[in-house]
Amino acid sequence: MYEKSFPNKRFKHTLHFLQKHINTNEPILDLGVENPFSQIMLEQGYTVKNTNGEDLDFDFSAVLDSDAEVVTAFEIFEHLLAPLNVLSNIKADKLVASIPLKLWFSPAYRSKTDKWDRHYHEFEDWQFNWLLEKAGWEIQDSQKWTNPVKKLGIRPLLRYFTPRYYIVYATRKH
Template sequence: MYENSFPNKRFEHTLNFLQKHISTSQPILDLGVENPFSKIMKEHGFKVENTKGEDLDIDFSSVIKSDADVVTAFEIFEHLLAPFNVLREIKSKKLVASIPMRLWFSPAYQSKTDKWDRHYHEFEDWQFDWLLEKAGWKIIDRAKFTNPIKKIGFRPLLRKFTPRYYIIYAERI
């Protein structure tokens, strides 16, 4: 298991889904700067390179230059104004991506202090599916999972039963 400061359940689900579809011999371009989960992927034998912190709404250079077999994007697309654009620029034939789902009982996440840590979108699963389809991807597998929190109240109770994350494996059409 991972350090207690990390979202253990989310990382465990994500790693299991990645291992189900992607071999450790396939080089990965992970959208976003190095993060706790990209370190976990490396610890489990994956060859991972991260983008360099560029604004993926307007700078696709890392994506265009990459020869990786797979692109991963874990909780990245909600931070982009126009995720369609970077999805179209990916040259790799395989994509593993996850998003936080829009929850009816909780407002969208917004940071007042960090300009990069903002959600412009919180998708429903069908919206994310449509975005991927329009960008030229075919979803091969998908899963949803919850993210319970250790608090007392109505919303924490709902989080135990309501899926919060949606993950897909897709291939370029």
């Protein structure tokens, strides 16, 4: 049904993982401004509120003021200098978060035109797990997937076999 309308494999995998763990009757706070995936969540029946573009390294008011039962964070934490701070302040008991994994054969992403569109962190899975654990989260499920590109060369070939994205479902430790 929706697979043909999705712009990429990442959205398809992300939605399947979200639907596996989160019911549409659980309100979601999605970290980051409205984006194509927050629109997909709305179309699939989720109640979603996004943050407003505030710098989540310094301003935690969105997570402190939210009554959402779930926080989602899709490719956000790699842009923060100190993701531990916002992760520690989330009041919701459920978290679904994804990150791009560090690729040993490719440098960290840095936009040449947008000073905010860069990755300060590109985690290995164990590093992200450790970050979540330190912030008071317990991982219940996780998944990785590749992101092949339609180019020729050694790096594009490696992308067929090397996972690029990592997603977790975690619950707050009490």
